Amino acid sequence: MLRSPRFWPSRKVSPEGALASRPLGFFIQMMPRSTRLFGLWFERRIHLWLLLPAGFLFLFLTVFPLAYNAYISLHHFHFVRRVFYFTGGRNYLRLFQDGLFLAAIGNTLRFVALATATEVLLGTGLALLFNVRLRGRRILLPLAVLPMMLPTMVVCAVWVMLYDYEFGFLNQMVRSLGGTPVPWLSHPGIAMEAIVLVDLWQWTPFVLLLILAGLQSIPDYLYEAAQLDGASGFQMFRHITLPLLSFQIKLAVLLRLIDTFRVFDKVYAMTGGGPGYATETISLYIYREGFRYFHLGYAGAASLVMVFLVLGLSVLYARRMWKELRL
Amino acid sequence: MSTRRVLKNAILYPLLLMVVAVALLPIGWLLSTSLKTPLEFLGGGISLIPRQPTLAHYQEVLFERGFLRFLGNTAVVASAATALSLWTGSLAAYALTRFRFPCKLDAIFLLWALVVRTIPPIVLVVPLFILFRELRLTNVRVILILAYQIYTLPLTVWMLLGFFREIPREVEEAALIDGASRLQALARVVYPLVMPGLAASAIFCIITTWNEFTYALIFARVPADFTIPIGIATFITEYRTLWGPLAAGGLISSLPLLGFTVFVQRYLLRGFALRGVF
Known part of the structure; x- marks a missing residue:
C-alpha cells in the first residue's frame, strides 16, 4: 500500500511562519513576548502535551502500587498477626516449590x-x-x-x-x-x-x-x-x-x-x-x-x-x- | 430482488437468528425468573413462560432496595470514567500514531499501558487504598472514576491506535495548510473520521465500568455510595440466593447499557455506500 512519508514532526516547522499563517496569527504576534513564547513552546511540544494526561494517569495508578508490591514481596508480611520482617527472595522460592x-x-x-x-x-x-x-x-x-x-x-x-x-x-x-x-x-x-x-x-x-x-x-x-x-x-x-x-x-x-x-x-x-x-x-x-x-x-x-x-x-x-x- | 440476494438472505438470516438465540437463551431464562413468583420458581420446571407473571421483584428492587440511588451512582461514575478515558486516550493515541518520540517514549508508553491492564485488580486494591488515603481523597465517586482508568484507558489507547492510523495524513495536512491549528484539525477533521473507533471504545468503557465489582466493593463503604453490582451482590447471601431480585436487578442494570449501545451504534455502523463484500 502507498504510504505518505512520515508526518512532519512539529519541531521542524519554522515556528514564526506557522504562526503568521494562522487565523488570529496577527494578534498572537502582538501579544507580549512571554505569552507568545509560551504558545510556541506549547505548539512545538504538542506531541508530549497530548501524551501527558494519559501518561500521568498511568503512572499515578501503577507506580506506587507496583513499588509497594515489590517491597512487601521481599518481606514476610502477615496482616492480622502484624508480622513484618525481611526475608529476601524466600517468598519467590517458596512460590516455585x-x-x-x-x-x-x-x-x-x-x-x-x-x-x-x-x-x-x-x-x-x-x-x-x-x-x-x-x-x-x-x-x-x-x-x-x-x-x-x-x-x-x-x-x-x-x-x-x-x-x-x-x-x-x-x-x-x-x-x-x-x-x-x-x-x-x-x-x-x-x-x-x-x-x-x-x-x-x-x-x-x-x-x-x-x-x-x-x-x-x-x-x-x-x-x-x-x-x-x-x-x-x-x-x-x-x-x-x-x-x-x-x-x-x-x-x-x-x-x-x-x-x-x-x-x-x-x-x-x-x-x-x-x-x-x-x-x-x-x-x-x-x-x-x-x-x-x-x-x-x-x-x-x-x-x-x-x-x-x-x-x-x-x-x-x-x-x-x-x-x-x-x- | 435478484436470485443471488435471495440466496444470500436465505443463508445469512437463519445464521444471524441462531446467534441471537444463543445469546438470548440465558437472558430469557433470567427474564422468566424475574417474572415468576418465588413459589413457582422453586417449583422448578423447564417452562420459560411464567404462569402468573408478576412485577413484584422489579418493584422490590427499585423502591425497597435503593436501586434508584445505585443507578444514579453508577451512571455518574461510569459516564465520567468513560469520558475521561476517551478524552485522554484519544489524545494519546493520536500523538502516538502521528509523531516520533525521543528515547522510544512511545513504545514505553504503550508497553506501560499493557502493564496497567495486566495487573490483577486484587493486587492493586490494597496499595491504591493506601494511596488515596494518604492523598486525603475521600470522595468515593472521584476515587472510582480514577481507579476505573486502569481498565478503560489502556483499552482506549490501544483500540484507537488502529483507527487513527487508518486516517490518511493528507486529510489533516489539508486542514493545517488551510490555517487550522493542530488541535483544531484534530477536533474538526480527525475526530469525525475515527467515530467508529470512538463509539466502540465508548461502549466497552461504559460496560466495564458499569459492571466493575472489585474496586467498587473496596472503596464504597456505605450503601449511599454503592454501585449496581454491589447492590446485586447483596442478593447472594451465605444461606440462599434471592433469585427473583437478582434477575430483576441484573436486567434493570443492563437496560441503560442496551440503550446506550443502540444510541451509539449509529456511529459504529455507517449506513452508506457499497457493502456487498463478503
Missing part, C-alpha cells in the same frame, strides 16, 4: 489459550456476518451483544443455575433428548471447559464489536476500485479486508489474552477452584493467599510473577504490532 501454584499457572494458561482462540475466531466470523448490510441488523446487533452487558455476578449465577446437575436447564434438555446428564461443573475433566463456555458466551460480543468497528472504518473506495478491476468477493476479502483488519484481530487477541489471564470472578463464583484443584487459577491463588490467609508478602510475590508472565507473553506480541503500526 508450591505444586498448587504451578498447577494454577498450567490451568490459567489452558483457560487463556482455549478462551482467547475460540472467542477471537468466533467473534471475527460474527463480525463479518454483521458487516453485511441486512435489514434488521440494527435490532439484532444490540441483542447479540447483550450478554456482555450483564453484571458478571448475574452471568455466573445464571450459568450455575443452567449447569445445575439435577434441575439445570441444560441437563433437563439433555434428559428430554434421552441422553445422560452431564456433571458440568463437578467433573475435573470438563469443569474448566464449562467455565470457558461461559466466558465465550459473555465476551465473544466484545471481539465482535471490536472487529466490526474495524470493518466499518475500511474506506469504501477500496472495494469500489477492486470491483472495477473485476476482483471477486473472496479476492477482496483476502487482499483488502484481511490486511486492513489484521491490527484489530491482533488487538483482540492481545486484549482477550490479558483479560482471560486475570480470570477470577467466574472461577470464584462457579467452582471456587474445584473440583479438587481442576480450575485453580493464578488470580484465585493470589486472592486466597492474600485475603483469606493474609500472607500479603507472599501474595505480592505471586502477583509480580503473574504480571511478568503476562507481560512476557504479550510484550513480544505487542512489539510486533507496534512495529507494524509504525510502517
Whole structure:
C-alpha cells in the first residue's frame, strides 16, 4: 500500500511562519513576548502535551502500587498477626516449590489459550456476518451483544443455575433428548471447559464489536476500485479486508489474552477452584493467599510473577504490532 | 430482488437468528425468573413462560432496595470514567500514531499501558487504598472514576491506535495548510473520521465500568455510595440466593447499557455506500 512519508514532526516547522499563517496569527504576534513564547513552546511540544494526561494517569495508578508490591514481596508480611520482617527472595522460592501454584499457572494458561482462540475466531466470523448490510441488523446487533452487558455476578449465577446437575436447564434438555446428564461443573475433566463456555458466551460480543468497528472504518473506495478491476468477493476479502483488519484481530487477541489471564470472578463464583484443584487459577491463588490467609508478602510475590508472565507473553506480541503500526 | 440476494438472505438470516438465540437463551431464562413468583420458581420446571407473571421483584428492587440511588451512582461514575478515558486516550493515541518520540517514549508508553491492564485488580486494591488515603481523597465517586482508568484507558489507547492510523495524513495536512491549528484539525477533521473507533471504545468503557465489582466493593463503604453490582451482590447471601431480585436487578442494570449501545451504534455502523463484500 502507498504510504505518505512520515508526518512532519512539529519541531521542524519554522515556528514564526506557522504562526503568521494562522487565523488570529496577527494578534498572537502582538501579544507580549512571554505569552507568545509560551504558545510556541506549547505548539512545538504538542506531541508530549497530548501524551501527558494519559501518561500521568498511568503512572499515578501503577507506580506506587507496583513499588509497594515489590517491597512487601521481599518481606514476610502477615496482616492480622502484624508480622513484618525481611526475608529476601524466600517468598519467590517458596512460590516455585508450591505444586498448587504451578498447577494454577498450567490451568490459567489452558483457560487463556482455549478462551482467547475460540472467542477471537468466533467473534471475527460474527463480525463479518454483521458487516453485511441486512435489514434488521440494527435490532439484532444490540441483542447479540447483550450478554456482555450483564453484571458478571448475574452471568455466573445464571450459568450455575443452567449447569445445575439435577434441575439445570441444560441437563433437563439433555434428559428430554434421552441422553445422560452431564456433571458440568463437578467433573475435573470438563469443569474448566464449562467455565470457558461461559466466558465465550459473555465476551465473544466484545471481539465482535471490536472487529466490526474495524470493518466499518475500511474506506469504501477500496472495494469500489477492486470491483472495477473485476476482483471477486473472496479476492477482496483476502487482499483488502484481511490486511486492513489484521491490527484489530491482533488487538483482540492481545486484549482477550490479558483479560482471560486475570480470570477470577467466574472461577470464584462457579467452582471456587474445584473440583479438587481442576480450575485453580493464578488470580484465585493470589486472592486466597492474600485475603483469606493474609500472607500479603507472599501474595505480592505471586502477583509480580503473574504480571511478568503476562507481560512476557504479550510484550513480544505487542512489539510486533507496534512495529507494524509504525510502517 | 435478484436470485443471488435471495440466496444470500436465505443463508445469512437463519445464521444471524441462531446467534441471537444463543445469546438470548440465558437472558430469557433470567427474564422468566424475574417474572415468576418465588413459589413457582422453586417449583422448578423447564417452562420459560411464567404462569402468573408478576412485577413484584422489579418493584422490590427499585423502591425497597435503593436501586434508584445505585443507578444514579453508577451512571455518574461510569459516564465520567468513560469520558475521561476517551478524552485522554484519544489524545494519546493520536500523538502516538502521528509523531516520533525521543528515547522510544512511545513504545514505553504503550508497553506501560499493557502493564496497567495486566495487573490483577486484587493486587492493586490494597496499595491504591493506601494511596488515596494518604492523598486525603475521600470522595468515593472521584476515587472510582480514577481507579476505573486502569481498565478503560489502556483499552482506549490501544483500540484507537488502529483507527487513527487508518486516517490518511493528507486529510489533516489539508486542514493545517488551510490555517487550522493542530488541535483544531484534530477536533474538526480527525475526530469525525475515527467515530467508529470512538463509539466502540465508548461502549466497552461504559460496560466495564458499569459492571466493575472489585474496586467498587473496596472503596464504597456505605450503601449511599454503592454501585449496581454491589447492590446485586447483596442478593447472594451465605444461606440462599434471592433469585427473583437478582434477575430483576441484573436486567434493570443492563437496560441503560442496551440503550446506550443502540444510541451509539449509529456511529459504529455507517449506513452508506457499497457493502456487498463478503
